[in-house]
Amino acid sequence: MAPTSASGWWDTLWPCYSCCRRIWIPSLGTFSPQCLGVVGHIPLWIAFLTVTLRYGLGPVWARYRPFWLNRFAAEKKATSTVDQETGDVSEVRRSRWTTWTFSLLLLCVGAVLLGITGAVIWSDVAQILLIPIGPAAISSIILTLERPRTLPGAVLIIQTALLLVELAISIAMPNAAGNAWPSTAVWAGEILLIFASLVVMLNMPMRDPYMDSVGISKPFAAPNSHVRSPEDLITAWQWMTVSWLSPLMKLGYNRQLNEDDVWVLALEFQHGRLHTLFRELTGTVLVRLLKANGLDLVITTCLGILECTVELIEPVLLKQFLGALSSNPPDKRTAMIYAGLTLFGRLVKAQSSVFGTWFCRRNYERSRGEMITMIYEKTLRRKAFTFPSGATESIEGTSQDEPDSPSDRISSATTLTDSESHRSDDADKAEPTRYERFATWVHGRYQVIKPFIPQLRAPQVKPDDSPSSIGKIMNILRSDVYDVAQRFWEVPVIFTKPFNFIFSVYLIWKILGPAALSGALVILLGMAVNVLLMKVFVNIERARRSITDVKLQKTSQFVESIRHLRWYDWQDAWLAQIMDSRRAELVKRATANIVNLLMKTINSLMGFLFPLAAFLAYTLISKKPLTVDVAFPALDLFSMLESSLREMPEMFQTLLNARVSMQRIEKFMTEPDRENDDWDGQGGEGPDGPLGELEIALEGASFSWPGATKEVLKDVTFSCKAGLTMVCGRVGIGKTALLQAVLGELDQDGGERRVPREVIAYCAQSPWLESMSIRDNILFCSVYDKARFDQVIDACCLRDDLDKFKSKDLTLIGENGVGLSGGQRARVALARALYSRARILLLDDPIAALDHQTATRILQNLFANRQAPLTAGRLIIFVTHRVDIVKRYAYQVVEVVEGGQVQTFSMEELENNERELEHLAALAAAQAQEASPANEGEEEEPVPDKFIQDEHRVHGGVLASVYWRYIKAGKIAWWFTMIGFFTAYRVAKVGYFWFLKEWGEGYGETPENAHSLHVLGLSGHPDDLPQAVFSQHVFYQTPVNGSSSWLDFSRYLPSPADNVMPWALGLLVLSLIQVFTVTCSDIALVGIIYEAGKNLFHETMQRVSNATFRFYDVTPVGRLMNRLTSDMGTVDGSVAVILQSVTWNAFSWLSAITVIATITPSFLIISIVMTGAFFWIFDRFLPTSQSLRRLETVSLSPLLSNFGTLLDGLATVRAFRAQPHYQNRIVFTTDSFQRMDHFYWSLQSWLQYRFDLLSAVTTFALTLTAVLSGLSGGTVGFVLASAANFVRSTHTLCRKYGELQMQFVSVERIVELLGLEQEPEGSFKPPAAWPLYGDAIVFDRVTLRYDPEFEPVLKNVSFTIPGGTRNVAVTGRTGSGKSTLALSLLGTLHPDPGTGGSIRIGGVDLRDVDKHALRRNITFVAQDPVLFAGTLRDNLDPADERGETERADVLQRVLGMSGDFTLDSPVDGGGKNLSQGQRQLVGLGRAILRRSPVVIMDEATASIDGETARYIQRLLREELRYSTVITIAHKAEAVEGADWEIVLDKGEIVKAGPRGGDAEGSA
16 A cells, blocks of 8 residues: 555545535435535534533633523532442542543544544545544543543533544445545444443533432332432433333233332422522512523423424425436435435434433423422412402402502512513614504504404503402412413424424425515414404403402302301302303303304415415516426425424414413512511521510500401500410401511501510410321421420319220311310410410400310419410410400400500509409409309310311223213214314315415426325424325326316316416315314314303302212312412313314324225334334323322412411411411422422433334335335335324324323313212292291200211110200210200201101101201301301391392491491401401301391300400390290300200210200100
């Protein structure tokens, strides 16, 4: 071999760049020989660029890059290593080599040495053999210097580029390395070494192996909930292929997954870290979200553009492929080159999709979690407004003005419109362009027509500055957060859709030239109309969201108050209000859908008119024939453009929806926080350092409820120190407000307030308990101290109560303490305050629900000994009406008097002031009768031990009956209409392509194979390519005996060369038919959504409202609300659309398989095998995805329940400074919910990746078969078009069916409610006057139990209350069965059927009587009456059955002593703006207004002061003189004057007879 000169070596190493004029020769499918060296240098230039960016610009970028481009919440790199066995910590040494790094270095060096050796030996091909030297050498240097322990990104980029270039040269120019096999072997060896280096890198860890990995699941280890997801330890290959999910999928395939089977979230997804870091960011909520997720947004956008580019290149490659096969002779090698490039592009797209889904999912999950925890924290800080949103117009004294200093608040008005204002400012400085003048003209026309179109007129309403109601907050948490987070997932679409649009227009311009401009005018006109429709859409959507807020508020109150509503038989009236709101919501939703459909129709019309206008201009103006080779490629591009136009308005609509949602979130976040709030959002229960002086002082202070201007306390001055301070005053005077002022929950309007900044143990008047054990409620975030716990239990007289429960203090008490009696709830709440280590105790009437003996005993335990361990040295403010038994222990008395002022008296002052002593003596006398207890027991008994049942999860797939239930709910006629019009649309689509083909061939100059070549050359819309080829195959018929086909339109129309207008008119008619049919199909879909939403919601609410009362005991409110809101929202949204998509794809699949089987039976075998592979993969995916989806829906319930619980007990939580505990709880709940969602979408990525790979490989295999079979170019094109349609339909059908299964889980959960056991309505319709005053109440051998599996509460009880008895006293110890007896009179419980027992009123058996008639004629007044958001009119008479005068008279007589109330006085949800005593008075007012023949009062005056209670008793005797009043009470005055008495003990009758007379019952 001759030696090579120096210049020759230089020419070998450095090719001639100027000689390279054209790198790729499309017709030959190969590189130009002059450019081979230039192509070989591409990896070298990439290596230089990589090194420059990493080592040159990298440090500068790391220092100066914007914050939003940093990795948010990233794990810190390891500076030390921990030995997993010994726990020893040692510093990480950079110089340590790993096996992976050393192996990678050897492979790179080997490639360099092999290349040099080959170049020296075979100098004629040295330029090719030297290609890997530079890149491999640079990679070796990087590895030597850095010695990376994780995947080296720079080396990966260099080696990947090198391998791709080498493979491209090898495939395009197989003889590039010479014809001799040794040189070819060297070239192949270089490729294998580079490939091996990539394999090594893809199996290197992505996380530093020296970082602590304790608590992280190893890849492919069995999953469990005690370790983090293996995502933190996986390799690049496991990440790329999503194979790390295999253990979870294997487990889910074998059995149903449970919560314990699912990993904990990976570190970067855990919301504890995310919330801590997110709250440190500044700016509006949107700005903070962009800062936290900016890097992910950039990455997903780049990946989206890459996928879009690959998708746009595919039609060009397909055109070249078919062109090679259509040449004479067919060029199979070139065709295979383009088939291989198509395969490569699809593989790149599949891999990019995996990466894109992962980063999009991280965007979505983190942004949603950040907003949930942010809203929760805001709720913990926010003022506790007592008035509902939207009701402020009727609220006297409320102020709706904006804050004086807007700069201190976040302005939501500029969240998304700052850029618009900047653009308008800049526009003033420049001459308007033609487009701007056109836009101005359109806007002017819009302003002209705006007054005549109601929907376009902006509603003249006052901005809603009122505080958010509970329903609105829940809607923000459930709906708005999702809308905003979903847009973060879809950010790439914002860029890819316009990119697709621009690129399509560019290619159309290249084909049609200036004629395309005429079509552009059609687009501009359509877009102008859509702008107007978008404004209408936004207005409708805003109105719908407001209606949804109202509906959610009413639904929430309905679910929370369902027992009380049914006791009064008000559920139907309340349900009618909900259905009215639901109907209005659905009408608005349907209207929005119709507007959306109008925009879609306009887009579709533009998609057809655009090509028609361009074709007319092309033929009439440019005077060129519209041959097939021009028409079909252009039409395919028009289809791509139509797709972009169709999807871009939908994208803008979703963005507008997200903008509305973001404004609502921003507005909520700007609502004022509680004054003097010193919680930092993170820390513990109080300030650091020693505690200060124990004193509470108010000096000249005035307070008002948040959001109101009327002062509730005025010029208050008093101080408290260690000891007991008693607060008294009549009902509704402001005693609770005084405690709220001390807690800082009221707005301070003046004066000075000095309260130590430390934990305050607060016991609310209405006991607030959580759905947990008694012990956990008492501990309340504190550490369990058994000795102190026992002291508290004994002091609160809870020992005997706990002994009655099987689980003692670990007994679960259910939601809102439903498992305890009123007195037990009060004592548990008191025990919580006493158990805490707080120095300050605020006790708001904790003994109101207790009998005299128990209350006295508790006070003695706590205060008789001044050194008592639970009260000594503590500052205690004790609000009470029971002055007589509390006064003796107090060192001072604070009385709240008229006008919101207080008077303070020390015991010494009282002893020296005769007038005040007489006043307090009168107060004590009002309570003195309580000293003679009506019984030795207390109030009602607890409900049995089992309260909350685990939420049911269906196993396996969604049953066909669920689908059928939904289809029936949407009306069968609508479904047939939709399918019928869709079928007509498909027929019109085929006719459209056939007519265009006839037009193109009508000139008589169409070259042979032109149609088959050009129609398949560029494919945009998925359906257009197979439709065009299918049209030609089906409709073209060879003339027989010289006669042409009946579908030969040239027989009926003139030649387009002579007159093109008839052809254009025919194309227009076919276009309009398609627009009309698809629009009608979509209108039917809107009808389906409306009918299904209306019918399912109505049926569900009916079933819930008539369920057995046991269902309410075992079902938490949050769980039920989750189904009625989140699941019902899914029913309203995408369920019908996905079901439609599955139906359409099923039709497409059947048509494709029919065509393949008919034309090319040999392809049928490959298609069947491929279908089997698709379904095998799908079968592995579906069970796990269903389990995760169901776990996700179940885990959402605690999120809503915890939020509702927090809102109810917010004052208690803030007093105890327990915000960190509740913030951590919501973080834990959010993690639990999001982890199911996280792995569900990871599983979707697993499926998508395998489907994409299978689709790409299958299409390539079919292409190979077609090329090697020797078929003609047209036949190959037809078969491949049908095969592509088949693959796409199979792929989409599997994915959509899986998505349908997941979405129908929500329908399944709704259908479960439709199967609830219903309370028997009763077959007997009693007379209207039943029961009469003289009717007796008879219990005959009655045995009652709450559930068949429980022990009876009442055992074989028999007694008779004679007709005409006016007052009946029911007494007995706790658990004796008093409340059970009362509830049985309402028909909520019935005697055991096996005992033959019965309950009769006037001879009518309550088991058989109509329950509506029964409850309309019996009134039950509970100790804690439920009040609704609205006015006092709405609460006194929710069913609107009485006249205005009668209502006003009752209100004045009942509440006249408690304040200046009118029927229009506002009431917050739950009556939070009224005191407990006032709420009880409203409940009594209901009884007086109804005047039922039988009235049952269950501790109905427990929280009313003695003077008011005596007045109420006189009022009841007067107003209910023709009613039998059954009173359950422990106060003597409550049962004073009773002429009949029933005494119960342990479920049996002790006495039943006249008060003071002989007993009639059994002992």
